[in-house]
Amino acid sequence: MTIAVYPGTFDPFTNGHRDLVQRAVSNIFEKVYVCVVEKSNKETIFTASERISLAKKSLEGIKNVEVIGFDGLLVDFAEKLKAKAILRGLRVVSDFEYEFQMSSMNKKLNSKIESVFLTPSESYAFLSSSLVKEIARFGGDISAFVNKDVKEALQSKY
Ligand code: ADP
Numbered sequence: 001m002t003i004a005v006y007p008g009t010f011d012p013f014t015n016g017h018r019d020l021v022q023r024a025v026s027n028i029f030e031k032v033y034v035c036v037v038e039k040s041n042k043e044t045i046f047t048a049s050e051r052i053s054l055a056k057k058s059l060e061g062i063k064n065v066e067v068i069g070f071d072g073l074l075v076d077f078a079e080k081l082k083a084k085a086i087l088r089g090l091r092v093v094s095d096f097e098y099e100f101q102m103s104s105m106n107k108k109l110n111s112k113i114e115s116v117f118l119t120p121s122e123s124y125a126f127l128s129s130s131l132v133k134e135i136a137r138f139g140g141d142i143s144a145f146v147n148k149d150v151k152e153a154l155q156s157k158y
Helices: 015-026 048-058 073-079 093-109 129-137 148-157
Strands: 003-008 031-037 065-070 085-089 114-118
Touching: 003 015, 003 073, 015 031, 015 048, 015 114, 031 048, 048 065, 048 148, 073 085, 073 093, 073 148, 085 093, 093 114, 129 148
Parallel strands: 003 031, 003 085, 031 065, 085 114
Antiparallel strands: none
16 A cells, blocks of 8 residues: 655645645555644644644545644654655745755655655645635635635634
């Protein structure tokens, strides 16, 4: 079975994340673990358990996907889950430098686990959690970018 881990902060989970998982699990991997970083070095507006629960709700209906929280070294966690790949999204050039650095380091830490990058579907190329938060903060309509539970959660935060 070809398993991938998809790590991220997911603050909050967006339709762009969902699209990536859906394509990964339909076209490449037999199972994808969405790994929500519990103690992110980014400042988050949602707690780890809120981010996990919103990711689960956003992924309803997609088979062979599991959402779990994690902390620590990703490659160790991936190995425990018998994952062969780390899945990440590459949207714009500015993503590249950080992703290249991370994947090189992960390869040094465990050469058996490969990083796999998917580019977003056209309609989500510009979408990020931070942009969604910014729009929500100013009362903009985010219905096209997140599922209804995430939308409600964001509205009650702001
Ligand atoms: P992190 O804090 O690890 O960057 P994010 O939650 O921001 O976590 O993103 C997790 C992963 O999802 C990253 O690889 C990111 O590039 C990818 N991603 C985020 N938004 C999109 C999108 N709209 N389309 C494709 N990939 C995306």
